[in-house]
Amino acid sequence: MRIPCPFCGLRDSSEFVTIGEASMSRPPADAPEAQIFDYVYLRDNPAGVNQELWYHAQGCRSWLKVARDTRTHEIESAVLARGGAQ
Amino acid sequence: MTNSQRLSSGGLIDRGKPLSFRFDGKTYRGFAGDTLASALLANGVKLVGRSFKYHRPRGIFTTGAEEPNALITLRSGARREPNTKATTVELYGGLEATSQNCWPSLDFDLQAVNQLFAPLFVGGFYYKTFMWPAAFWEKVYEPLIRRAAGLGAASGLPDPDRYEHATAYCDVLIIGAGPAGLSAALAAGRAGARVILCEEDFRLGGRLLADHYQIDGETGTQWAEQAEAELTALPEVRIFRRTSVFGVYDGGVYGALERVADHLPQPPVHQPRQRVWQIVARRAITAMGALERPIVFGGNDRPGVMLASALRAYVNRFAVAPGRVALFTTTDDGWKTAEDLIRAEIPIEIVIDPRANVAEWLMKPIARAGTRILLDAVVTDTKGGRSLQAIEVLKSGSKLTFDVDTLAVSGGFNPQIGLSTHLGGRPRWSDEIGAFVPGELPSGMAVAGAAAGQYKLAECLAKGAACGAVAATDLGFSASAQPAPRVADEAIEVKPLWHVAQSRHKAFVDLQNDVTSKDVEIAHREGFRAVEHLKRYTTLGMATDQGKTSNINGHALMADLVGRAVAEVGTTRTRPPHVPIAIGALAGPHVGAHFKPTRYPAGHEWALANGASMVDAGQWHRPRWFTKPGEKDWLESVTREAKTVRAAVGVCDVSTLGKIDIQGRDAGIFLDRVYVNMFSSLAVGKARYGLMLREDGFVLDDGTTARLASDHYVMSTTTGNAAKVMQHLEFCHQVHWPELDVAMVSVTEQWTQYAVAGPKARVLLQNLLGDALDLSNEAFPYMACVEFTWANVPMRLFRLSFSGELAYEIAVPADYGEALLRELMRAGASLGVAPYGTEALGVLRIEKGHVSVGELNGQTTAADLGLGRMLSTKKDFIGRVLARRPALTDPERPTLAGFKPVDSAQRLRSGAHFVPLGITPSVENGEGYMTSVAFSPHVGSWIGLGLIKRGPARIGERVRAYDPVRGGDVEVEICSPVFVDPEGARLHV
């Protein structure tokens, strides 16, 4: 699989590390515990396009938000993950 | 020995280059251009192996990677390679091969009696026969199966050869250099596209080399040679010979195996044996052709029975002369074999075709040559011992016998669809050709020629060229139309005949796995009817040929039994690799010392020269201890090192700890959010111990972070977590708080750092630095830090202590690391300085109750480690909310404490479980576990750190440290985790 890093271009997935779904942003400090629990543990795991966080560990060290189809591994887009899920 | 079965002229072998080789100890001669299979046939060797299950004699059945029978062991000694297909081995002088699966010899195989017990070996036999009793598996069944029914054996020696990995990029990857592939390469190459053409054979041309074709008035071979010459001259075209594309991966990535030196006795100097390519292609065209399939009839496995297209290739390309030949064909293509044999003046006795009608023009030249033709007839069985002697034919109810030694069989063709299914595409059944063709293709892939079911040469050339042109045009190149080459029309009709029902003897579906038509019936009877179940139950289609000649026949038989069309029953999809690949090739250069990178700190050579024993710490090599002359074991060395630090001064390389340079206006705020404690309030020139949590509230890592300037911090992490912490910090900054003005970079390898620890540490540094710095306790107190220059070298000094003694850490750019180490040892010589390793470091920190990897194990909270009060209540930080969950703050949680054996002579072991005294140890009454142990010279016995329920409240209590795995069972006393200087007075002198 190859991931289009906005800085480095199309690179092999072995250069990246993923931590899975980019389902929501980190809740604010005063958010209820339940919301933080959801942020840490709840994932949608869709069969289809999934927003995921990938780290270009052996490249520019950018965290990317990658839209990947979990059925075909096709990648629709990869953008800088600034600001989390928004 | 002479080439008794070799035509006197013709073929693509080089008669000027004879090659001598050995098979089962006998010497034979072949020619350059031969495969091992063709050379054996030319020498009259028909029997080349015994079958997997029944040890039946087997010969050569095909010409390629689809070969189910002719598996041999190639080479000897460490280069011995079992289960090699004789059909894919390019002959070289001095080649050595042996047959497999036979004992005591190929000609006389005692285990052929397995045939008599055939009822034991029917479909599902693995599951039935060897089920009970379970204890028999290891001792009886497995060795029995391995001996009786194994394939070849590996050498068991280290492989002396090297394997490489490489990556290539192209616009158009073309897989297969037959007529379709060559046409595609010419079209795309002429348009200017970067083309990679992969061909598994050592010569380009595919069926053009094996059949008699005329293209624009030239022979197929001449046309292929001209195409090759033109492609070679095109600057953007690369040709990979002896290269099999074995897998299709996501995003246009293809795996290919190049057999760089398999055709040589051993690889030339500096050359690998094989090279695994990762080919990144914008478009791909598979043009891998089609494979002929056999017909299932009695004794269809006997040496001498082979595919008709294979026999044709042996005659035309390799100038092999078979003896008395019969042809059993249900395809028009099969008749070409008869035509070519007659052209080569090889007698063909009879042609048997189950079809009632065959085109007159196909039969005419055959009949004219005096060959008998039987239509509407079938071969039911074969006769013979170690090779074919006769066939039995059924025609209009009467049985006829013909004495032949070679039977060519043509049952139809299966397009090579394997690669098209690697990403999940389902093949589609074509009634027109009676075979599966590629269905939905991976993005960017096209299929041309026989691989797409286009069997006529004219189609192969035209469709190949069209695919090549389309791929190039898609990518922005302009392809000009070329006139289609002129070729004669061909008859390609097929009437599939899956199984000759009138056969009396064993009729094989899968030759490699000895799966018969009866086995398919049994699978059906017992309910294993889906094709994937059929495969698992009977082993149909498994092993080195992956059912390339057997799958469709097996699936068609099953379709017949369930009364459905083959299209409805479907076929199995394949996974990479398309052809077998040695694990060594996949491992490539990443073996032995190159399995992973090794990192050496700057002082590595010095340490080795001074008696260091090394240990792997993360990816680093670190000195574990330094042995002095006369020391008899590691404990003696470690104890001396630890005592030296407590009494005088020691030097330890701490460069491998992660170092992250953090700069920016908001660096302090950023650290406040990633650490549980405050760093924005830290004064410039000071350092502080920090603790980091994961967002789920557990401890991630710890370390000391120093503030060098208001906008400049340098963080240290544990050695093993350096990369993880870096990734975490980048995540926090980029994803959570991109608005913060902060940037960070790992400088672990850029700075070398030594701990200088012990009551004489200050004197040592004063000896070294002279007046450069005021090191008095007042001027440079505990937790101070400073950047300075000494001898024109930038340096950093931190007053940190992991040992509990007066201690410093001094850092220099890594290039000066070893020089600094030598200077430190020189400056400390009169003070009795000693270098110390990770073991003494561990002793000193355990004596002081500092946590490390054993305690930072991903399951502990700050409170578990006695660090709960560090959690700031004035700010938000990663992990703050979830760390407060009831289960994480339960007072019953195992908490850090120290442990001493009640009998001071007893040794402690980490991993031991704590259980109350006087009860039977069980999982339920476990109270925690020992995390770190050391022999403490200070205490005079073994001591430990561990996590035990309500630890700090139980000081003085005794429990059992129970370690059944290593036979440990020690009564221990719970104590404070700080064994040395609990007031911390030594830190502040």
Ligand SMILES: [Zn+2]
């Ligand atoms: Zn990048």
